[in-house]
Amino acid sequence: MHHNVYICRMENECKICPFSSKASEKLCECSYDELNENHAKVNFIKGNSILKQGNLSSNVIFLRTGLAKIHLSGPSHEQIVRLVKAPTYLGLPTTFGNKINQYSVTTLSDVEVCYIDINVFQKLLKSNEDFSYEIILELCNSELESFRRCANRTQKQTRGNLADVLLEFANHIFESETFTLPISQSEIGKLIDTSRESVSRLLSEFDKDGLIKMNGKQIEITNKKSLELISQNG
Numbered sequence: 352m353h354h355n356v357y358i359c360r361m362e363n364e365c366k367i368c369p370f371s372s373k374a375s376e377k378l379c380e381c382s383y384d385e386l387n388e389n390h391a392k393v394n395f396i397k398g399n400s401i402l403k404q405g406n407l408s409s410n411v412i413f414l415r416t417g418l419a420k421i422h423l424s425g426p427s428h429e430q431i432v433r434l435v436k437a438p439t440y441l442g443l444p445t446t447f448g449n450k451i452n453q454y455s456v457t458t459l460s461d462v463e464v465c466y467i468d469i470n471v472f473q474k475l476l477k478s479n480e481d482f483s484y485e486i487i488l489e490l491c492n493s494e495l496e497s498f499r500r501c502a503n504r505t506q507k508q509t510r511g512n513l514a515d516v517l518l519e520f521a522n523h524i525f526e527s528e529t530f531t532l533p534i535s536q537s538e539i540g541k542l543i544d545t546s547r548e549s550v551s552r553l554l555s556e557f558d559k560d561g562l563i564k565m566n567g568k569q570i571e572i573t574n575k576k577s578l579e580l581i582s583q584n585g
Contacts, residue, residue: 389471395458402442402456409450410466412441417462418524418533422541423454431542433500434459434533436524443490445469459533504544507585512543513553514582517563521572528572 392415395401402412404424414437421432421441432454435441441456441464450469476483503512516539521528532539536554537547557563562578564571572578 385471386467386475390465390467393464393466395462395464397458397460399458400455401458401462401464402452402454404452404455406452407450408442408445408452409469411443411469411472412456413465413467414439414441415463415465418459419456419462420459420534420538421454421456429541430544431534431538433496433542434519434524437462440486440489443486443493503585509543509545509549510553510581511583511585512545513539513550513557514578516542517557517570517572518575518578518582520570521575528575530570532568532570 390413395417401414401419402408414435416437418434418436419441420434423430423432435456442452445452476486503515507515520530520532524530524533534542535547536550539550540547543550554563554565557578558565560577562572562574562581564573
């Protein structure tokens with residue numbers, strides 16, 4: 352694993368962090384000082400593991416920059432749950448659970464993360480009401496998103512699920528209708544429960560039908576309305 356660790360001791364660095372979360376902006380002055388004294392910045396290159404399923408966790412992880420995938424090892428194959436874009440927290444369910452990571456997180460680009468001691472994080476939750484409220488909101492939104500994705504996977508056809516993925520890349524991950532696929536066609540298959548061959552065939556169909564222009568991993572969405580209709584109709 353290739354990464355660099357930086358123990359942060361600069362005065363109020365957390366308070367002036369340009370990648371701070373909405374929750375951390377609610378912390379009081381003394382809590383910023385405590386957070387600043389109990390976290391470490393780590394740089395990971397693309398393809399590194401940030402968090403491993405089944406391992407004991409002693410930290411909350413805050414993704415400051417970059418892109419990563421959350422994935423689970425199941426009885427028969429790996430399931431990619433979703434892609435996450437900075438800034439966001441990783442491993443929050445473990446903070447309140449049994450301290451065992453329930454999923455893995457692997458980088459899809461070079462990233463920078465902050466490791467925050469779980470005990471310190473829990474102390475911040477207890478002493479900062481507004482901070483706790485924002486964390487609860489994030490957990491609720493994440494759970495609702497998981498329910499939505501589960502329903503889509505089981506009720507939509509593969510065309511609808513693939514359209515969802517492309518629209519998510521355009522609307523949320525890259526915020527552009529031209530982008531480079533951050534994962535392989537095989538990984539897209541693991542994201543929407545289908546084979547690499549099906550993903551390849553459907554991408555070619557979307558290209559032929561004028562919905563997208565595809566050049567290798569480079570995608571341009573050329574008919575967003577039609578792609579949205581496919582997504583809506585499943």
